[in-house]
Amino acid sequence: MVGVNRQPLIAGNWKMNLDHLQAVAFVQKLDWSLKDAKHDAGTVEVAVFPPFTDLRTVQILLDQDKIEFALGAQDLSTHDSGAYTGEISGAFLKKLNASYVIIGHSERRDYHAETDEVVAAKVQAALKHGLVPVICVGETLEQREQSGPTAVSVGQLEVALEGVAAGAEIVVAYEPVWAIGTGQVASPEQAQEVCAALRAVVADKLGQDAADRTRILYGGSVKSGNIASFMREPDVDGALVGGASLLVDEFAAIIRYQKHVGV
Template sequence: MTAPTPLIAGNWKMNGLTASLAEARAISEGVSGAKARVAICPPAVLIHQMSQALAGGPVLIGGQDAHTDESGAFTGDVSAEMLADAGASMVILGHSERRDGYRETDELVARKSLAALRAGLEPIVCVGETLEQRKAGQALEVVTGQVRASLPPELLGKAFAIAYEPVWAIGTGLTPSIDEIEEVHLAIRATLIEMFGDAADKAPILYGGSVKPANAAEILHAAEVGGALVGGASLKAADFLGIVRAL
């Protein structure tokens, strides 16, 4: 089995204005020699500005969501083609905040993954259990079920990543034990191999959920952890670079 190239992506969520490009530039200037691919996923309105500000540098730019259709009467939505046109090369799909707040289903996430492929974007598909599901002993069943239903077969041979984000750890300061993280990541890898065969070796499995410089090294060196999807800590260059350098 060939270890996938690690990916550390910052999800800025609904944060960031033009002035925030200074943090992005500082991240770009500080990632030289990184052992991972590094990406920033800012709000859609910043993608074009950020792609221009970081042009020629090592940092990749991603979106945070994409509509299933290329265009149409969908007020307020953004298509994968629009993201690519603005300068994105990847996109986060199925984040728990979308699944919960907007009732996005696995089937919808799979359709969005197809849209990402259509536009030439690399999907980062998020999965994760709630605290209630964890306490009920259903974490592995829930997460592997999401993987099977959220990834279309057309991903075979294409670049994509999975991000495991236990819902109860996002923004709470809580983090699963390393044993718990490894158990889920190993189950995800087994599911990917079941679905895609040896080609699944190339897909990194990121961990997300209160990743900080203080805990990054331990998490990033756990079995089958192929990077991180970082929330709040990605908004400050010093914090995000501390995570990147922990690999």
């Protein structure tokens, strides 16, 4: 049960999948599927996060066809420009009308050794350029067993929010690492426990008004069959979807969770 003033957000992280031609076909099919089902676009915000090579193509398609999906990027540099081969500036993303950028995904933390401090710097870079950071936090199974269910995520978010203004728009995504792509899923009660703790961090760092309006997502093997159970929880405001966001019918069903199960 999303907070009264928080519009649900269903975000599809494509990771390193779909080239620019496949991206066009996917977005068109998803849009058709939702329209065919008479989905009310105002009830749920939909955001897609393609690879960098797809961003311009998807942006043009969304604009030309007046498709009501938000566009996001999967990462950004801490720098605005310069001799940083392979990096992408937040300024470039903003020029493409990107609204969101994923920061601190567990795959970035693990494969690219991104620390909490790097994540915090990227949050600042996103906000500087008018992008909404989707700040990912989450624990491994080992960390959960050692520190409990909330300690790691709370610690990661506390660092990420250092220096963030109270009025800044952010999104937080709780993704237990042990549930990403594994088929294992946190229970709704487990997700709620962590999301409530994360909302308390936002309240402590940015104030209660910020905590009330900030959307906190759950991610980790989200499917059409389990999304509604998460969305019933008071502090879960949406989902960051990985593999299931690459399947048109499945992702459309996740977006339409309000229709196939009452919440």
